[in-house]
Amino acid sequence: xxxxxxxxxxxxxxxxxxRGRYEDGxxxxxxxxxxxxxxxxxxxxxxxxxxxxxxxxxxxxxxxxKHIGILSENRYEYxxxxxxxxxxxxxxxLDKELDTETLGACxxxxxxxxxxxxxxxxxxxxxxxxxxxxxxxxxxxSQIIVQQEPVEDFFRAVEHTDRHRFAVLxxxxxxxxxxxxxxxxxxxxxxxxxxxxxNNVLKNPTLSFLPMNHTYGFHPCVLATLYNGTTxxxxxxxxxxxxxLKAFDPYFFGAVPMVIEGIYDNILREVKRQKKExxxxxxxxxxxxxxxxxxxxxxxxxxxxxxxxxxxxxxGGAALNGELVERFRELGIELLNGYGLTECSPTVxxxxxxxxxxxSAGTVMKHIEVKTAEDGEILVKxxxxxxxxxxxxxATQAVMRDGYLATGDTGYTDGKVLFxxxxxxxxxxxxxxxxxxxxxxxxxxxxxxxxxxxxxxxARTAGKNRILKALVVLKEGMDGSSFAEDLKELNSTLPLYxxxxxxxxxxxxxxxxxxxxxxxxxxTG
Amino acid sequence: MxxxxxxxxxxxxxxxxxxxxMEIKKDLGLSSFDLMNLICIVEEHYHIELExxxxxxxxxxxxxxxxxxxxxxxxxxx
Numbered sequence: 001x002x003x004x005x006x007x008x009x010x011x012x013x014x015x016x017x018x019r020g021r022y023e024d025g026x027x028x029x030x031x032x033x034x035x036x037x038x039x040x041x042x043x044x045x046x047x048x049x050x051x052x053x054x055x056x057x058x059x060x061x062x063x064x065x066k067h068i069g070i071l072s073e074n075r076y077e078y079x080x081x082x083x084x085x086x087x088x089x090x091x092x093x094l095d096k097e098l099d100t101e102t103l104g105a106c107x108x109x110x111x112x113x114x115x116x117x118x119x120x121x122x123x124x125x126x127x128x129x130x131x132x133x134x135x136x137x138x139x140x141x142s143q144i145i146v147q148q149e150p151v152e153d154f155f156r157a158v159e160h161t162d163r164h165r166f167a168v169l170x171x172x173x174x175x176x177x178x179x180x181x182x183x184x185x186x187x188x189x190x191x192x193x194x195x196x197x198x199n200n201v202l203k204n205p206t207l208s209f210l211p212m213n214h215t216y217g218f219h220p221c222v223l224a225t226l227y228n229g230t231t232x233x234x235x236x237x238x239x240x241x242x243x244x245l246k247a248f249d250p251y252f253f254g255a256v257p258m259v260i261e262g263i264y265d266n267i268l269r270e271v272k273r274q275k276k277e278x279x280x281x282x283x284x285x286x287x288x289x290x291x292x293x294x295x296x297x298x299x300x301x302x303x304x305x306x307x308x309x310x311x312x313x314x315x316g317g318a319a320l321n322g323e324l325v326e327r328f329r330e331l332g333i334e335l336l337n338g339y340g341l342t343e344c345s346p347t348v349x350x351x352x353x354x355x356x357x358x359x360s361a362g363t364v365m366k367h368i369e370v371k372t373a374e375d376g377e378i379l380v381k382x383x384x385x386x387x388x389x390x391x392x393x394x395a396t397q398a399v400m401r402d403g404y405l406a407t408g409d410t411g412y413t414d415g416k417v418l419f420x421x422x423x424x425x426x427x428x429x430x431x432x433x434x435x436x437x438x439x440x441x442x443x444x445x446x447x448x449x450x451x452x453x454x455x456x457x458x459a460r461t462a463g464k465n466r467i468l469k470a471l472v473v474l475k476e477g478m479d480g481s482s483f484a485e486d487l488k489e490l491n492s493t494l495p496l497y498x499x500x501x502x503x504x505x506x507x508x509x510x511x512x513x514x515x516x517x518x519x520x521x522x523x524t525g
Numbered sequence: 526m527x528x529x530x531x532x533x534x535x536x537x538x539x540x541x542x543x544x545x546x547m548e549i550k551k552d553l554g555l556s557s558f559d560l561m562n563l564i565c566i567v568e569e570h571y572h573i574e575l576e577x578x579x580x581x582x583x584x585x586x587x588x589x590x591x592x593x594x595x596x597x598x599x600x601x602x603x
Contacts, residue, residue: 120577237577238558239565262558272539477554 298332
């Protein structure tokens with residue numbers, strides 16, 4: 001049964017959020033991060049003061065209405081800059097991992113007037129825009145924030161900003177590698193982050209480590225915490241994640257499957273290193289029995305092994321092996337799956353602690369309507385849906401249907417719980433008229449412990465019959481000699497038309513786009 | 526240097542055999558996430574900082590050893 005959504009404070013634009021946090025949160029810590037060996041903290045009041053300084057800096061530079069690119073690694077200044085530019089400018093977060101050619105094309109297509117960069121991204125930035133249009137955060141930021149700009153003046157200036165105005169231009173890459181600009185308003189973003197808080201309670205503190213240029217890394221993983229008035233700890237480099245997890249001991253973080261699986265592998269490795277595998281397995285069994293009897297000692301048993309305060313981990317960006325939900329739950333951590341796309345700011349659904357359905361993509365958030373088209377495509381309507389693709393009316397028209405955004409994904413809902421079964425454009429149409437979502441089969445293949453990743457593609461036999469073929473990449477150092485046998489076993493559980501009749505073990509990883517998604521079309525011909 | 530780094534790898538990743546020519550991902554079975562951890566472990570051990578731009582070039586154990594030697598000014602293979 002669907003549980004009621006949680007109540008949360010209502011902010012309908014960033015002015016209301018900043019004002020609310022400035023007045024209510026005042027001296028509370030907004031941001032915490034390592035500056036060298038020491039931790040640094042910034043209060044909500046100081047954060048808003050810095051936002052005001054940057055806002056007036058942009059205004060005085062004549063940048064109101066202009067598109068402001070950000071090419072930066074994760075750092076607290078990123079957040080300040082975003083919150084300052086979102087009122088009068090258009091924020092264009094760019095991916096520093098992209099090559100200069102793609103970045104240059106994005107900057108030109110998205111009309112980036114000024115690009116904020118850092119010492120680390122300066123070289124790349126110079127290849128994207130002429131030097132006079134670059135602003136180096138490392139050299140400039142400290143000068144901007146020493147200005148004494150009255151916060152009240154800032155509030156007065158931004159109070160009546162149109163919340164539906166185009167304010168963020170988020171880049172999204174299709175699996176064909178072509179970048180599109182997704183136009184979002186303050187209202188799109190703020191109602192979306194509020195939705196995540198109406199699904200689950202966020203307690204102090206949270207940790208952010210995903211790239212801030214991604215809507216998933218920034219909106220639910222950074223802005224939701226600030227909306228909530230809790231403390232956001234920043235992991236500025238992934239290599240320090242272990243240190244930061246220990247030092248900040250977060251209640252929540254958002255992650256992607258690679259990190260979640262990596263953390264679980266580390267736990268098992270640590271147990272093995274301490275030669276406590278048997279004791280660990282025994283403790284899991286005891287803990288599970290006690291939990292079923294209503295006695296929850298999971299954090300007493302496993303708190304030191306994981307993190308004493310960690311309770312929530314949200315997975316996004318890619319589908320997760322559902323089994324991990326149970327493995328994390330045994331350790332006292334709810335692993336929640338989320339589903340979204342940049343065009344929806346990005347979250348559409350996220351699992352709830354009170355209703356964490358394994359294998360689902362989560363509970364559709366409040367104010368979002370999801371229905372499925374006749375062909376199974378997931379259609380989304382709500383305040384999170386983008387204004388459109390930048391300068392691409394044809395692409396916008398192609399995905400908007402009577403106010404609903406066609407996601408390109410197929411699935412169904414059970415009450416408010418969403419299940420994603422595949423991507424429509426990847427559907428393989430067989431000669432007998434049957435449609436197969438390759439992701440469904442890939443999910444099954446990927447469960448084999450030695451498989452890194454897989455693709456199911458249509459192929460033809462010598463007799464020109466259309467068949468399904470599995471392309472697989474093995475995990476490093478793993479032996480795939482039993483794959484033929486395992487495939488036979490898998491086929492025995494599938495409907496006839498879905499059987500995989502051929503396979504190939506690839507010597508190298510699949511070709512991927514900048515978001516690490518497989519360039520499927522390179523393999524489907 | 527090689528021996529020290531091999532010892533670090535064995536200690537933290539439960540490996541029995543580590544040779545300089547071995548590839549970190551392919552032969553030792555470490556994931557991208559593990560590689561990030563390894564970088565951190567090496568940095569803490571030698572009190573150095575590896576540049577992010579060089580991470581992708583760290584394919585074999587020997588690549589790590591050479592880069593660490595470059596940063597610490599120590600050479601010499603075991």
